[in-house]
Amino acid sequence: MNYYLIDGKAFFVDLPGYGFAKRSKEEKVKWSEVTNAYFDSNEAIKLIVQLVDSKVGITPDDATMFEYMNYYNLPYAVVFTKCDKLNKTQLNECREKIKSSPFIKEGTEFIMYSSLKNTGREELMRIILKLID
Numbered sequence: 001m002n003y004y005l006i007d008g009k010a011f012f013v014d015l016p017g018y019g020f021a022k023r024s025k026e027e028k029v030k031w032s033e034v035t036n037a038y039f040d041s042n043e044a045i046k047l048i049v050q051l052v053d054s055k056v057g058i059t060p061d062d063a064t065m066f067e068y069m070n071y072y073n074l075p076y077a078v079v080f081t082k083c084d085k086l087n088k089t090q091l092n093e094c095r096e097k098i099k100s101s102p103f104i105k106e107g108t109e110f111i112m113y114s115s116l117k118n119t120g121r122e123e124l125m126r127i128i129l130k131l132i133d
Contacts, residue, residue, distance in 0.1 A: 050062070054086055080113060083114045
């Protein structure tokens with residue numbers, strides 16, 4: 001886990017690559033234990049920003065994380081990355097899949113994001129900074 005201090009007021013904690021990294025079954029179990037321990041022992045969590053690759057969609061690992069967050073009633077927003085890689089039709093299809101996904105609870109904020117074009121950056125920062133102030 002990587003911890004980043006924001007304006008001396010809050011920590012942004014990164015759990016890098018849980019769904020992307022290739023790992024053995026033993027490593028997956030260990031990762032789950034570390035993740036569970038972090039979430040179980042941390043009442044200060046204001047928001048989980050779940051990154052989903054818009055080209056790939058919700059993976060089984062993502063679905064498991066959504067089920068976990070929903071079960072424990074953890075607050076989250078969904079950021080769909082690499083939106084610049086989709087054409088207009090694909091982007092609309094991605095939005096519709098989000099709205100109809102059984103994994104994402106109703107009312108969840110989602111952001112279509114492109115680091116290349118800075119699309120969604122201001123919206124994401126607004127959501128995060130609103131929780132810090």
